Amino acid sequence: MENEGGCVCGAVRFGATGEALRVTICHCNWCQRRTGSAFGIEVVYREDQVSVSGDTVSTYRHVSDESGRWLDVAFCGRCGSNLGFTLEAAPGIRTLPAGAFDDPSQFSPERQEFRHVYIRSRRDWSDLSDNVAVYEQHFRD
Numbered sequence: 761m762e763n764e765g766g767c768v769c770g771a772v773r774f775g776a777t778g779e780a781l782r783v784t785i786c787h788c789n790w791c792q793r794r795t796g797s798a799f800g801i802e803v804v805y806r807e808d809q810v811s812v813s814g815d816t817v818s819t820y821r822h823v824s825d826e827s828g829r830w831l832d833v834a835f836c837g838r839c840g841s842n843l844g845f846t847l848e849a850a851p852g853i854r855t856l857p858a859g860a861f862d863d864p865s866q867f868s869p870e871r872q873e874f875r876h877v878y879i880r881s882r883r884d885w886s887d888l889s890d891n892v893a894v895y896e897q898h899f900r901d
């Protein structure tokens with residue numbers, strides 16, 4: 761079974777096969793800035809589960825001032841939509857943004873493991889749901 765999605769302009773499409781490893785809702789300042797929202801929501805897969813097609817895919821390498829490690833963000837060079845990322849801290853992992861799937865309702869704490877991370881920088885107007893585990897920073901720390 762393949763779950764499909766894509767950017768808002770339609771130039772880039774992606775697919776993910778099999779079950780997601782987890783869903784991470786990240787409240788760090790960097791995710792707030794990159795999304796322009798209160799948090800980022802990334803569905804985490806192994807790289808070999810994910811395929812991306814379209815000739816407008818661009819990437820930006822961000823290096824964390826805190827950890828010094830890189831994170832390669834994919835986005836549509838035409839419309840700017842987030843298309844997930846790969847990260848040095850978790851080799852072999854590829855995320856896809858939950859809201860960019862054609863059917864985001866398939867992601868639910870009843871079906872996948874959900875985690876709120878970096879809640880130390882959570883906005884106080886961005887409430888946490890009771891049914892998701894919460895971490896001050898990352899769960900790997």
Ligand SMILES: [Zn+2]
Pocket residue numbers: 767768769770771772816836837838839840841
């Ligand atoms: Zn696009």
Ligand SMILES: [Zn+2]
Pocket residue numbers: 786787788789790791792800878
């Ligand atoms: Zn983050």
